[in-house]
Amino acid sequence: MPTPLLRKSIRECPECASKNIYRDVERGETICRDCGLVIEDRMIDFSQEWREFDDDGGESKRRTGAPASQTQFDQGLGTEVGTTADFYKLGSDRDRDKFFRLRKWNIRISTAIERNLKVALAELKRVSSFLKLPKSVEEEAARVYRLAVQKGLVRGRSMESVVAGALYAACRRHEIPRTLDEMGEASGIEKKEIGRTYRFVTRELDISIKPSNPADYIPRFASALKLAPETQSKAVEILEMARDIELTSGRGPTGIAAAALYVASLLRGEKRTQREVADVAGVTEVTIRNRYKELIKRLKLGKKVEKSKEGKGSKKKK
């Protein structure tokens, strides 16, 4: 595949200790080419530094020495309208009145935002750890949430739903998508609501997210079903063939992933029922059946499936 603008990095992969680390400038990601680990990324670039080290000595109460992160409610960036020293520079009473009014409002607003962020980020951490999401996703979600608050997008929506929406978006961006169902279970928000806020927030913040790839779901579903790695790669193989003949467009990615896994499990004699697959994928058996029908028809896998049924017929487990 064409990989433009790759730059070799001097870093070492924390996962496999490989030095084969490249930075994709266009996508803003640093990737290990050996194990595929995304080491660090910064998907949204609003050209503002997020790893903020504050050198303000007076702030040492907040945290000792550590870099402020997005998941802390205040990065030390709170606004302040003037100080009392400025006050004495002002001439008229009118100016002084105005000065105090502005300052009062600014304090009110920013403390409200800070309070909100503090609570929201706690919730975000809770949900994120429930879903065992990587730190990078959590940071991304926090960044999205912060922007949403600053733009006043939380108004009229529950804080929790915006948190869930931000997390969902962050997962998608990092290509480790969770289903809306999983997000719903973790956050206690209805998946309809999460979907709504997700769309709203991404639209308002101009966050573009490419349609999720069914293959991204395979590893998770496969391990939930305790399928062998070979079956998993078989499923990916099937997905690739399906994509090449445009079987995947327009369909829900989870349904396709589920069907591919189901077929792969049949082919490899590691059978799972439609119901089992449907449950982990969060779709119904009917959807799997429909996708499955298309798959064996279009990919001409019918005979192969029949054969493997006979072949494994005598082999029983447990």
Added chain:
DNA sequence: AAGACGAAAGTGGTTGA
């Protein structure tokens, strides 16, 4: 009895006038 299959009706979201 459980799983697979298919038909029919319902739901929520997208699209285009």
Added chain:
DNA sequence: TCAACAACTTTCGTCTT
């Protein structure tokens, strides 16, 4: 803003193992 539309779900009856 409304209606048509596609994908997906729910429900239920029938067939197969």
